[in-house]
Amino acid sequence: MGGFAAFMIVLLFVVGVVVAGTTVLFRALRTASIKAERRRLDAFYAWTMASGWRMHEGDAATRWRPRLAHLRGFRMRRFAYGTVGVLPVTAADCRYETTSTNSQGTQTIEVNLAVFVATLPGMWPEITVGNRSLGSRVLQSLGGHSGTEIGHPEFDRRFRVDAADPYAARTLLSPALIDAHLRDQAPNWSISGGELMVVERHRLTPEHIPPGVDRLRRLAAVLGVPS
Numbered sequence: 524m525g526g527f528a529a530f531m532i533v534l535l536f537v538v539g540v541v542v543a544g545t546t547v548l549f550r551a552l553r554t555a556s557i558k559a560e561r562r563r564l565d566a567f568y569a570w571t572m573a574s575g576w577r578m579h580e581g582d583a584a585t586r587w588r589p590r591l592a593h594l595r596g597f598r599m600r601r602f603a604y605g606t607v608g609v610l611p612v613t614a615a616d617c618r619y620e621t622t623s624t625n626s627q628g629t630q631t632i633e634v635n636l637a638v639f640v641a642t643l644p645g646m647w648p649e650i651t652v653g654n655r656s657l658g659s660r661v662l663q664s665l666g667g668h669s670g671t672e673i674g675h676p677e678f679d680r681r682f683r684v685d686a687a688d689p690y691a692a693r694t695l696l697s698p699a700l701i702d703a704h705l706r707d708q709a710p711n712w713s714i715s716g717g718e719l720m721v722v723e724r725h726r727l728t729p730e731h732i733p734p735g736v737d738r739l740r741r742l743a744a745v746l747g748v749p750s
Contacts, residue, residue: 577605611641612736648714697745723735
């Protein structure tokens with residue numbers, strides 16, 4: 524019994540050390556994460572002040588937010604907004620959740636999104652343009668419904684267009700814009716409620732805002748919006 528009691532004491536001591544170490548490590552990681560997020564917030568705020576933009580911290584009921592509501596756990600961390608030429612523009616740091624399943628079980632993964640939105644002048648049709656998935660290509664090859672066909676074989680093979688008005692979609696997708704897509708010089712984009720949106724999969728930092736907004740501005744120019 525003496526040996527067993529000693530063994531149990533040692534085991535409990537080891538378990539206690541492991542638990543204490545894990546708790547300390549967790550607290551250290553959490554503290555580091557909070558400090559990193561604070562640095563991101565400070566950098567974001569400093570950029571908006573220097574650029575003449577304004578910033579909103581936290582989620583908000585923007586007009587464009589429902590377009591991403593299908594993403595589980597979607598929320599905005601913060602966003603900056605200003606005017607570029609004639610366009611009111613928003614750049615938002617967002618996230619949503621997805622799951623990954625492996626031999627250890629199901630894990631929740633946070634996915635970062637940088638969302639750029641410009642309010643366009645005048646009336647605009649509802650349209651979404653994006654890369655075709657494998658499933659969409661198979662459906663297209665079988666003659667199934669696979670979006671609006673523009674009439675350019677290579678573009679229609681690589682990209683899917685969803686629009687309520689096919690004529691308006693074909694008008695918007697000018698030869699110049701089709702060529703930009705085929706050269707991978709145009710991002711996936713959508714227009715709803717007169718707002719042009721581009722979504723990129725990365726964490727938004729101040730360094731990403733100028734090039735992201737420039738891509739949005741150039742896309743708007745090709746669509747016919749004066750700069």
